[in-house]
Amino acid sequence: MFDALGSSLRASLRRLTGSGRISAADLEAGLADIRTSLVGADVAMSVVAQLLERISERARVSEIVGGLGAGERMLGILHSALTETLGGSGRDLDLRERPATILLLGLQGAGKTTTAAKLAYRLAKDGRRPLLVAADPRRPAAAEQLATLAAAIKVPMHREPIGTPVAEIGTRAIAAARRLGLDVVIIDSSGRTTLDDELLEELRDLRDATKPRERLLVLDAATGQSALAIAEGFKSIAEPTGLILSKLDGDARGGAALSIAGGAGIPVVYVGTGERSDALERFHPERIANRILDMGDLATLAERVRDAEIGPMAAPDAEVRAKAAEARALRGGMTFDDLLGQLRQMSSLGPIGQVVKMIPGMGGMAEQAEAAVASGELKRTEAIILSMTPAERRDPALLTLPRRRRIAAGAGRAIEEVNRLVKRLEEMRTLMRRAGGGDPSRLMGGGAGLPGKHAGGRIPPKAAKREKRPKKGGKRR
Amino acid sequence: MKLAFWRKSSPDDEKRVAEATTPASNPLAKVLRRFTAPEPDWREIEEALLASDVGLVATTALIQAARDGDGADGRSRVRAAALSLLGEDPANLNDEADVVLLVGVNGVGKTTTAAKLAARAKSAGLSPLLVAADTFRAAAIDQLRALGVREGVEVVEGRPGGDPAAAIHDALTLAAARDFSPVIIDTAGRMQTRSGLMDELAKIRRVVTKVAPTRTVEVLLVLDGTAGQNGLAQARGFDASAGIDGIVLTKLDSGARGGVALAVRRELGLPIRWVGTGERATDLVPFAAEAYVDGLLGAPTGS
Secondary structure (H helix, E strand, O other), X not given: OOHHHHHHHHHHHHHHHHOXXXXXXXXXXXXXXXXXXXXXXXXXXXXXXXXXXXXXXXXXXXXXXXXXXXXXXXXXXXXXXXXXXOOOOOOOOOOOOOOEEEEEEOOOOOOHHHHHHHHHHHHHHOOOOEEEEEEOOOOOOHHHHHHHHHHHOOOXXXXXXOOOOHHHHHHXXXXXXXXXXXXXXXXXXXXXXXXXXXXXXHHHHHHHXXXXXXXXXXXXXXXXXXXXXXXXXXXXXXXXXXXXXXXXXXXXXXXXXXXXXXXXXXXXXXXXXXXXXXXXXXXXXXXXXXXXXXXXXXXXXXXXXXXXXXXXXXXXXXXHHHHHHXXXXXXXXXXXXXXXXXXXXXXXXXXXHHHHHOOOOOHHHHHHHHHHHHOOHHXXXXXXXXXXXXXXXHOHHXXXXXXXXXXXXXXXXXXXXXXXXXXXXXXXXXXXXXXXXXXXXXXXXXXXXXXXXXXXXXOOHHHHHHOOOXXXXXXXX | OHHHHOOOOOHHXXXXXXXXXXXXXXXXXXXXXXXXXXXXXXXXXXXXXXXXXXXXXXXXXXXXXXXXXXXXXXXXXXXXXXXXXXXXXXXXXXXXXXXXXXXXXXXXXXXXXXXXXXXXXXXXXXEOEEEEEOOOOOOHHHHHHHHHHHHOOEEEEXXXXXXXXXXXXXXXXXXXXXXXXXXXXXXXXXXXXXXXXXXXXXXXXXXXXXXXXXXXXXXEEEEEOOEOOHHHHHHHHHHHHHOOOEEEEEOHHHOOXXXXXXXXXXXXOOOEEEEEOOOOOOOEEEOOHHHHHHHHHOOOOOO
C-alpha cells in the first residue's frame, strides 16, 4: 500500500541524506524529486503545490540548508507534512445514536456495495448489530449483490421493490432496524458515472429521510486527478464526513488519499485492502506516513495478529496455546506443529507482502515474500509437514531416511526438500535457544516469533518439556 | 465488411466523443485559451496536462514534441503533438474480430460495456451473444442477464463460483451451432497484481483459441476514465497475461478526461478502440482521435 510512492520518496530522501550538509541546490533538487513522486502517485496538482510549499517553508525555518543532521530533520519534516495533510490523528466514526446511520456515497464502480458489507462485518465483529440497506433503486442486480454478501457475513439486509423512492427505503429500513433491535444502519446508495441532478435529488431525499451522522464517500484508490473534483462534487450534495479508499490491495499508489484529505478536508477513515469481507482497515494518518517513508507499521501488524488470534474464527483456547508454543520455542524445543501454526498464521494475517511491508525497514522485502508465496513455497512446506505423523511433527529426531522417503512421497516432493525443511527447523531451534527472545528478527526470518494459534494443540506441557532432553531417536509415544 | 461495420465511427459518434471529453471545468482548455502567442508558458501547459492524468512521461514527451513542432499558437502545437502520439488510426485487423474478450480491474464498467457493445452490434444488424463469465462477483451474472433481456440479446451464463472457462467453452460451441457473431465475453474484475487471477485469465484466453481456432479474437482492456497513472500499471499487467489488443475508456462523462489513455498509447502502443460516454445502452462509441483531442484541449480561441 502506498509503496510506489514510498519507494520513490525514500529515493529522494536518500539523495538528500547522502551528504552531511545540504546545499540550497540539493534542497531544490530534492523538492523536485518529491514533486515527481507525488505527481506519479496521482496526488492532485493543487495539493502537490500545497505540500511542497509547506515542506520548503519548514526546511527554511529549521535552517536545513548548511545545518547538520539535515537528512534526519528533512525526514521529520516530510513525515509531519504528510501526516498533517492526511488529517492529523485520524478520527473514529460517530455511532452513538441508536440506531446509528451510515450513508455510503460514491460514483459507479467505486466499490460501495462491497465496502458496505465489509463495514457491516467489521462493526459486527466489534459487537454492533448492523443492518445493510440496498438503496440503489436502479442498477440491475445491485440489491442481489448486497443480499449475497450480507448472507455470506450473516448480517440482516433490507430491500424494497424496484422503483421504491429512496426516502421510503430509508425510513422503512430504520423502522425495521428499531423493530429488530439492530443498532447500526448502513445504507448503500446508488452510484452514477456522473453527479447529475437525479442523483443529487436522490441523495438529498435519502439524507433528509434518514439524517445519517456519518456520510462516507467511497473512492477507488486508482482514481487520478479527478479525485478532488469528485470529492468536491459530493461535498456540495451531502457533505461527506469521511473517506473510504477502496481497492488499495492493487498497486495503486493511493495519492487520492492526500488529494481528498488535503484538498477537500475530508479525512480518510478506512481503506479497503482486498476482496474478502474482513479486508477493511482503520486508516491512521500517522501510520500511513510511516509506511510511505518505510518507517514500518508495527501497530497495524500487531492489530492484525490480535485479530487473527482472537477473531471469531480462532479457537477459544488460542491464547493459551499460543503462549505454550512461544514458551516452547524460546526453550529451543520448537516443533513442526509450531512451524505449521506459523505458516497458517501468516496467511491468516493477509497477503504476505502486506505483512512484510509493515515491519520497519523491510518494505523492500515485500516482493521477495510475495514471490515465495507465488512460487508456492509456503504451500509445499505445509504439504510436507502435513505428510508427517503427529509424533514426527513433534520430534524431528524421529525422521530416519525411510520415514523421510515416505514423507516425500506423501507430499509429492523430492526428498531433498524434506531434508532442507528438517535442517531449517533444527537451525531455528538452535537460533531460538541462543536468542532466548526479544529479538525482532524472530518475527520473520527466524520464523519462531508469531505465536501460532494452531500450534501444538495436541501436546500436553509435559511432552513439550521432554523435548528439551537430548534426542535419542527412540520412540516416545 | 459487414462485421466491421458496427465498429465504424459516425459523425454523431465523433460529436459524442468530443462532448464527453469536454467537461464543465477544463484547466487545460483554460490555459490553452490564454496563450494565443506561438510561444506559450510551457510550464503552465505541463501542469494542466498533468492535471488531466496524462502522466509525467507522456506529458514531457508531448511538451517536447509541441515545442519542436510548428503552429500558430500553443493549442495547435499541443494538438498536433497529441495527434501524432495517438498515431494514425490503423486499418485494424481486429475490425473483423468476432470474439471480444473484456478484461480489467474491479468496477471499471466491464459488464455495462459488454451490454453496450452487444446493443451496438445488434442495431447494426448482427446477432451478438453475451457471455457472463464473471463467476466471482456476487450477482454479476444477474446483472448481465438483466441487461441482455433489456437489449434483446441472448446471454450464456456461467455458474456462480464455477470455472469461467467452462461458460466460455459452452458459449463458443453454441455460437458455432447457431451462428452468433460477435461473441462478447464479460470476465470477473481482477487486480493485475494478483498472479493467480492473472493466470486464470491467461487460461481463459487459451480456451478461446482452442475452442474456436478459426475466430479472430480481440482482447479489450476496460479502463476507468477517472483512473490515474495506475491505469498504466493495469495495462502492463493485463497485457503480460492476456495480451491486450486495445483499450475501452469508460465513464468519460464523469468529468474526467481519461488522459491516462495517452500514457498507455505512448508506453505500450495500445490503441483506444471505444469510449464510454454515458449510462444509456447507446453511450459507447468508437474512439476518434481528433474528436478526443479537441475535447481534451478545449475549443480553439474564437470558435
